[in-house]
Amino acid sequence: MCIFCDIIKGDIPSRTVYESDNVKAIFDIAPLTKGHTIVLAKQHVTSMLEADEDYAAAIMKETAALAKLIVAKTGADGCNILVNSHEAAGQTVDHMHFHIIPRYKGDDVVELHRMPSDDPDEVFRLITE
Numbered sequence: 214m215c216i217f218c219d220i221i222k223g224d225i226p227s228r229t230v231y232e233s234d235n236v237k238a239i240f241d242i243a244p245l246t247k248g249h250t251i252v253l254a255k256q257h258v259t260s261m262l263e264a265d266e267d268y269a270a271a272i273m274k275e276t277a278a279l280a281k282l283i284v285a286k287t288g289a290d291g292c293n294i295l296v297n298s299h300e301a302a303g304q305t306v307d308h309m310h311f312h313i314i315p316r317y318k319g320d321d322v323v324e325l326h327r328m329p330s331d332d333p334d335e336v337f338r339l340i341t342e
């Protein structure tokens with residue numbers, strides 16, 4: 214049972230703005246801004262953290278092309294490409310998807326809040342050693 218697999222199969226209707234062998238791009242049901250689109254991977258994989266990297270890269274490539282088109286057509290001032298991976302990062306549907314969120318000056322819809330910083334030397338060692 215996966216809602217995005219049902220959308221890909223066509224069992225649940227969606228506004229499909231673009232489709233290829235790898236992706237189905239649809240309007241988000243609760244858009245953050247005008248043109249907010251989600252690019253669904255056609256193969257079910259939980260998130261980018263579980264995905265084959267070449268597959269994720271292929272989807273990113275199509276997402277980048279689509280983002281250019283959506284920004285041009287909507288007249289947005291910019292966009293966020295957002296990939297939430299796992300619940301801690303805000304993922305609510307466990308099927309890999311990329312958000313294209315067109316941004317309009319002053320809209321304030323996406324804001325990240327900084328945490329107090331850990332010791333950067335320690336974190337650097339943790340990641341690089």
Ligand code: 5GP
Pocket residue numbers: 216225227228239240241242243244251296297303304305306307
């Ligand atoms: P996440 O929070 O997992 O990164 O994003 C899931 C997104 O899917 C949310 O922005 C939510 O509004 C959208 N969504 C959830 N269910 C549906 C649906 O049935 N149809 C469409 N078009 N979007 C959905």
Ligand code: ZN
Pocket residue numbers: 215216217218219257258307308
């Ligand atoms: Zn799925």
